Amino acid sequence: MHQGTTYREEQQAIPAVASAGDTALEAEVAELRARNRQLGQALASRPVIYQARGMVMALAPCSSAGPALTSH
DSSP, X not given: OOTTOOHHHHHHHHHHHHHTTOHHHHHXXXXXXXXXXXXXXXXXXXXXXXXXXXXXXXXXXXXXXOOOOOOO
């Protein structure tokens, strides 16, 4: 959604796109909506992931930096 455009205005514009027969733009809108949903789900799951990561770090001798790389 462009800055200054409301959700309602965006929703009203979509039937105009469909009626114009611009299937490429319609597909792009659908793809962007799917990506937006995926990003929302990823953001929602972050606290759970960080909590689990903290528990692993507390129970196992490791740090958030990961394994040290050594050369042989």
